Amino acid sequence: MATKISTSRQQTSTLGSEEYSLYSSMSEEELIQMAIEQSLMDPSSGQTAAQGHQKLVATASEEAATASRPNRAPHSSTWAQNFQSQPNPKNREQDPIVVAIMNGDTDTLTNIIKSERNLAEPNKDGWLPLHDASYYGQLECLKLLLKAFPATIDRRTLQEETALYLATIRGHIECINYLLQCGAEPDIANKSRETPLYKACERKHLEAVKLLVQYNSDVNHRCNRGWTALHEAVARNDLEAIDILVTGGAKIEAKNAYGITPLFVAAQSGQLDSLRYLAKCGAEINTQANDSASALYEASKNGHTSIVAFLLSQGADANKANKDGFLPLHIAARKKDNEEIVSMLIPVTSRVRIKRSGISPLHIAAERNNNGSLEELIDAGYDVNATLSFERARLYEDRRSTALYFSVINNNIDATEMLLDAGANPNVDIINPLLISIRHGCLRTMNMLLDHGANIDAYIATHPTAFPATIMFSMKYLSMLKYLMDLGSDADSCFICEYGNGPHPPVEDSRRREFESENTANKQPKIIQFCEMVSTPEFSRWAGPIIDVLLDYVGNVQLCARLQEHLDSYEDWAGIKRKADPPRPLVHLCRLKIRSILGRNRFALLDDLPLPQRLIQYLKYEC
Structure with missing residues (x-):
């Protein structure tokens, strides 16, 4: 059945979010009308139903179970942020001071200093020669400049970057050590509120982390997105850095702007070693982000099998739903090749909570064409005739309600066969799946549905x-x-x-x-x-x-x-x-009468009846 969705809204919200306001505000008659009218269009004049509905939410599932927050792990600087930490190349190669610093030419630099030129005057980017010396890791030049202009040690560029910050992002340990010894403030942050310690963890400069913590850098400082150095170290599975930070007083339950703790980051990004370490330190296994998504939910969403296994072994609750009522099993059923996680979650997921959510993981697996997960759920005894709640069903213009409908509209023959063999009723949905198979022109699906009791004379009650x-x-x-x-x-x-x-x-x-x-x-x-x-x-x-x-x-x-x-x-x-x-003609009326007496079920076996071949051809309109 061809459908056409006249909207270009974003698909970053979950089920029940404002992005579905178009359908949720329409009456049932209007929606079914839209589905029917466009089902009667030529295929070339519009997209197919499956294509139309895949544009929805990636329907009850894909973004359906994703929280309104973005995926924050691992958290890394953007290209623009990195570029801001680089000196402006324009005309710098002609600047004798910069050339001398880049080449480590202390003699030339000494002469420039003796000429009483003011090297405490920044260029248009706010850079001092001290910043260049730190950026290029020229320790001797750094010493000369600090000796001549000691007050510039914590001066900042236009991006609020200090010499210590620049030395840290470049991993120049000797420069970092010297600056700290000279009294550089370790917690001055750039415009994104990222401190040298934060950047050292982001860049995995372990020696820099050790030095900065040794000089009492604030291990719990937050960047403008709420991330701490521990979040960064966990995102990169840097156990040594994690240990230094925790030993130095880092809070293992610190939350960023989205309510995400370091343990959540480890689960989200699949960092098993970091996860084990944090769990050993007593981190909350059932931590939830601001959208109520749990660490187990996030690991299931991203297909981290080992993470899911570890969280469950530590007592993680598989029945904590996100803000839209989706459980880890729902989101696991969404991802392809996720059967192992689905099988782990099935025995620890409450069927009552599943029913309360208004959507079965069968719906999601069928909608996403995840036949492996669908088979796991069917084998586990999930009700193949479970229907979407009214609130969930009304998010679809055709008011679909069964997993079978999802499979048929996706033209997924294998999934359709699995559901029918498991006892799916083909006559539950407002628009009978048989009508969808007719629109697709798929004889195999039509025959399967009819063989399992689909009403060949199906009507649409609302129209x-x-x-x-x-x-x-x-x-x-x-x-x-x-x-x-x-x-x-x-x-x-x-x-x-x-x-x-x-x-x-x-x-x-x-x-x-x-x-x-x-x-x-x-x-x-x-x-x-x-x-x-x-x-x-x-x-x-x-x-x-x-x-x-x-x-x-x-x-x-x-x-x-x-x-x-x-x-x-x-x-x-x-x-x-x-x-x-x-x-x-009488011959015509007799044929109709015989066909009527035979009935559909026996007529399907007509070739097996002990009748003359000519009579069979006559009954089949072949002569």
Whole structure:
């Protein structure tokens, strides 16, 4: 079924978030109307249903279970931030002071100092020669400059970077040591509030970390995003740095701006060694971020199997939901090749909590085409007929509710087969999955659904028609329409018209009444007649061939005035009109009677019946 979503909203929110306000604010009739109308479009005129719905939230799952915060581990500086720590190259190679410092030419630098040139005057970037000496790691030049201009030791560039900061990001240990010995303040931060200790952990300069902690650098200082040096060390799994920081008084429960602790960072980024260390130090295993996502949830989302196993062994609670009610099992079912994590979470996840969430992990696995996880969940006994809660279902324009629907709309034959074999009922959703398979033109899925009891004469309750919706969905594809007729779909209903030979209302009016979006709650929608549907612009050019196919599966019927008008409109269709004139041939009526007595289930086995081949061909319209 083709759907078209007229919005370009972002997909960073979770289920239940404002990004779904378009669908959640529409009535059920409006949404089903949208789904039906666009299902009747040519495939070339719009995207398929599966494509349309994959644009949603990556539907009940993908971003569905992701919190509104971004993934913060590992936290590293942007390119722009790194560039800010570099001297402006323009005309610097011509500056004799910079050239002397870059080359470690102390003699030239000494002469410049003796010339009484003011080297405490910054350039347009706020850089002093002292900054250059630290940046390029020229210790002797650094000593000369500090001796001549001791007051510049903590002077900052326009980016608030000190000589100590610049030496730290470059890993020049000797310069760092000398600056600290000379009294450099270790906790002066740059514009992003990142201190030298923070950058030393980010760059994994272990010796610098040792020196800075030794000189009483603040181990709990936070950058403008709330990250501490410990967050950075954990994100990089630098155990030695972690140990130095914790021994130096770093708070293991420090939270950044998103409520994320170092242990959460370790779980999120898959740093098992860091996680073990923090757990040994007593870090809270069940820590949750501001959006209530737990460390176990985050590890499950990112597919860190060893992390999930360790957290569970330490007593992590698998039933802590994020702010949108999603559990670790939900998010684990979203990720491909995540069967091992799913199998670990199944026995420790409460089925009551799953039910309370309004969505089964089966829905998510089916929507994401994760057949491995789907199989694990089915084998564990998850209810294949579980439906989305009303709040979850209304986030989809077609009001889907079962995992089977997700599989069919994704055209996932294997998943559809798994669910049906496990007992999935194909007649639960408002729009029957059989209609979706017809729209996809997938005979294998159609046959599987029909074999498992799908209603071949399915209707859509919210938009009633006088004839099966299965016929409506297949009218543009005559071979598909004939196939449904061969399987026993109700063709007689197409020739029952309340107007008969009398005048019919204009086509536009009748169609507008059917697809009117302003229907009041207590007003019954009008039942659409076959003659009205076939008169719409989408179908009118096919009216004759459609009627021709249907006449092969009905007995003596009376064509209403509108159908006769259609057949009279094209000379080539005159034979179809004569075909409908009663009485129909006896041989035709006998065939219909025999097929009716056989019934659909036995008719499917017609080739196995002990009947003459010519009779079988006769019953199958092959002669």
